[in-house]
Amino acid sequence: MADPMKIRASAKDGITEVKVLMSHEMETGQRKDSSGNLVPAHFITELSAEHNGKQVLAAQFGTAVSKNPYLAFKFKGGAKGDKLAVSWVDNKGDKRTDEVQIN
Amino acid sequence: MRHRLIALALITLAPLPALAQSKPAGDIASQAEQIFRGSFRDDNPAYWMKRLDQDETMRLCSQFKDNPPARVRHKIEKAEMASIRYPVDGKLIGDWKEGEKLAAVGTGGHIGFIQPDPPGRVRGGNCYACHQLAKKEVAYGTIGPSLQHFGKLRGNTEQIIKYTYDKIYNSNAFTACTNMPRFGLHNWLTPEQITHIVAFLVDPESPVNKD
Amino acid sequence: MNMQRREALKAGGGLGLFGLLAAAGLITPGQARAEWNKSAFDAKSIEDTLKALGATGAENSTDIQITAPDIAENGAVVPVGVVSALAGVEAIAILIEKNPNPLAASFMLPAGTEASVQTRVKMGQTSDVLAVVKVGGKFIMTKKEIKVTLGGCGG
Amino acid sequence: MSARLRAALAVVGLGLASMAMAQGSTMDEIARYREMLADGNPAELLELKGESLWKTPRGPKNASLEQCDMGLGPGKLDGAYAQLPRYFADTRKVMDVESRLVHCMVSLQGFKYEDVTRQWFSRPGQESEIEALVTYIGGKSNGMKIDVPARHPEEARMAKMGEYIFYRRSGPQDFSCAICHGQDDKRIRLQELGNLTTRAGAGVAMSTWPSYRVSQGAVWTMQRRLIDCMRQARWPEPKYLSDSVIALQVYLQKTASGTVMQTPGIKR
Structure with missing residues (x-):
């Protein structure tokens, strides 16, 4: 099972800033292992962020996003205590959802 | 009687740390040598373990923390100077383009179980790790002096060419216990490869001098 | 997350992210859109990528800024951000010209989300990085060169 | 003029x-x-993981590591990393963070030494519990001063041996640690090098490990850092947890003492 994300969401002056760290290999499919075999691509393909159930960002990743992906974005609105959920799914169907309260 | 027993017990207990502290420095060196040698796996191939052996220069540099007294320094420099060998054809200046490649390569010669270099990987001079050379390469180190415009500043006389070759072949012939490896002595670079790096440094067409 | 959502997430196996999220009640079905854009991510040139994104002919604009260092100490992790002061930005894509597949990531911004995203990308070598932005149904772009250097022992 | x-x-x-x-x-x-x-810093992901590994009952004895004594008493982690390596009376050895952690995993949780140390560092797709645990333990010293006075005779002896190894040259490049780390304000390529013989230089180096290395996509522990320095020197690799790596750490931590820990770091 995928490891938890680390999500920070903070509201200030009517804007909520969200910073997300995901735990993922992000294999390109071009790396060779020690025996010289290509390691199959394994990477997050889609991500979605919801504020109190309303989508505030949708993203699509390719293999060029770095290992343990980082993502930061901002949206209008959001108050302390509101729920912010981030979900991702990868090309093998692994997935993860984590939720935090905005502070 | 009871008091004397306690006193005796104290004496036998107390001296242990005191003894350990009073051991002379030379003893630390031999103990350290022992734990260092004992820190490697038994199944390391013999040629790997040979890399832990020290020649006289390495031993002296370690002992004097790279700052030997004048007498030792002269002795090292003289012995190292005598080690220098030249290409069979006697030509000390090669192809600067080959030298440029060698100057940038930092791989080769890594051993061990974790991340060894694959067999046949080019062993470079890794000059940029320590020196500034061509202007266009901004990722240069500063452990050694800048060599930008090396030939432009010094010319490319026979004397300069020989000095440059000798210095790369055996840096310790000029400065005992310098940070620079003895590339030729260790066969890290072949005499021919050294001539290419000499060209990279002194050839007026090389980016070291032209840019 | 409550128990129901957890169960829904577990059950959502073959639905894809958005079907899954819809099933979990995390997003409403109306938001479930845009499959992963395979043809854009598989494209091997800037031109083909723009075509797959529907952004052919995107014009250069000074209304977009790429926030990134001029030099990256390691190509495996290069911080890249895209910011625009324009209102109504709908989508942002980050492309790396000299990567085997230029498209690194794309973002869809619902109304209310600011045109300001930051992520980290892999760069095989020194290259132009492009930010392509969709605003008012039109595509505009800007670019910045990021140098990838060697940092340490070189081995 | x-x-x-x-x-x-x-x-x-x-x-x-x-x-x-x-x-x-x-x-x-x-x-x-x-x-x-x-x-x-992706190391924060590992900190979370390390915390869970520390607190979860595991191993043949189904015990957590919460009773592990890292030098300040069982279960006391705050500031422990900053005061290691140190002499432990129960094992009669000077131990660093990692050797002590492995000792706890063996003695408290009942794991076999070979099993817990097999994956002492991660490779892509193969995670390392030790990396996660050390990141967590290191974080518990964040903001605290490194304090390794090496007063115990065994610690003092290890510090001296560490210093000897620091200056010991060998191999096909004539390297020692001091070649790169014995002067102020030097760089290798674009990487600044700490002068590890001074408090300032050793302080910068020692206070920021464990550190996430972007080039490796992994957190490196101090064992990994020092063993890899030896690989770069073109020597064979010392064994994990070997005395010479611990001796080097005592020497460096002693020199760095007084510097405030800022860990986990993030580096090239």
Whole structure:
């Protein structure tokens, strides 16, 4: 099972800033292992962020996003205590959802 | 009687740390040598373990923390100077383009179980790790002096060419216990490869001098 | 997350992210859109990528800024951000010209989300990085060169 | 001074200034690169994981590590990393964070030594529990001063042996640790090198490990850092947890003592 994300969401002056760290290999499919075999691509393909159930960002990743992906974005609105959920799914169907309260 | 027993017990207990502290420095060196040698796996191939052996220069540099007294320094420099060998054809200046490649390569010669270099990987001079050379390469180190415009500043006389070759072949012939490896002595670079790096440094067409 | 959502997430196996999220009640079905854009991510040139994104002919604009260092100490992790002061930005894509597949990531911004995203990308070598932005149904772009250097022992 | 000489000096001065500026902007951009990475250190993911590994009952004895004594008493982690390595009476050995952690995993949880140390560092797709645990333990010393006075005779002896190894040259490049880490203000390529013989230099180095290395996509522990330095010196690799690696750490931590820990770090 995928490891938890680390999500920070903070509201200030009517804007909520969200910073997300995901735990993922992000294999390109071009790396060779020690025996010289290509390691199959394994990477997050889609991500979605919801504020109190309303989508505030949708993203699509390719293999060029770095290992343990980082993502930061901002949206209008959001108050302390509101729920912010981030979900991702990868090309093998692994997935993860984590939720935090905005502070 | 009871008091004397306690006193005796104290004496036998107390001296242990005191003894350990009073051991002379030379003893630390031999103990350290022992734990260092004992820190490697038994199944390391013999040629790997040979890399832990020290020649006289390495031993002296370690002992004097790279700052030997004048007498030792002269002795090292003289012995190292005598080690220098030249290409069979006697030509000390090669192809600067080959030298440029060698100057940038930092791989080769890594051993061990974790991340060894694959067999046949080019062993470079890794000059940029320590020196500034061509202007266009901004990722240069500063452990050694800048060599930008090396030939432009010094010319490319026979004397300069020989000095440059000798210095790369055996840096310790000029400065005992310098940070620079003895590339030729260790066969890290072949005499021919050294001539290419000499060209990279002194050839007026090389980016070291032209840019 | 409550128990129901957890169960829904577990059950959502073959639905894809958005079907899954819809099933979990995390997003409403109306938001479930845009499959992963395979043809854009598989494209091997800037031109083909723009075509797959529907952004052919995107014009250069000074209304977009790429926030990134001029030099990256390691190509495996290069911080890249895209910011625009324009209102109504709908989508942002980050492309790396000299990567085997230029498209690194794309973002869809619902109304209310600011045109300001930051992520980290892999760069095989020194290259132009492009930010392509969709605003008012039109595509505009800007670019910045990021140098990838060697940092340490070189081995 | 003649006008000509003054003019010549001015030209040299200008040349030097513009060179310094060009190099300055390179280093400024590198600083900017690092700054952009610092906010969002993937090591924080490992800290979370390490905390769960520390607190979860595991192993043949189904015990957590919460009774592990890292030097300040069972279960006391705050500041423990900053005061290691130290002499432990129960094992009669000077131990660093990692050797002590492995000792606890063996003695408290009942794991076999070979099993817990097999994956002492991660590879892509193969995670390391030790990396996660050390990141968590290190974080518990964040903001605290490194304090390794090495007063116990065994600690003092290890510090001296560490110093000996630091200056010991060998191998096909004539390297020792001191070659790269014995002077102030030097760089290898664009990487600044700490002068590990001074408190300032050793402080910068020792206070920021464990550290996430972006080039490796992994957190490196101090064992990993030192063993890899030896690989770069083109020596064979010392064994994990071997005395010479611990001795080097005692020497370096002693030199760095007084510096405030800022861990986990993020590096090239």
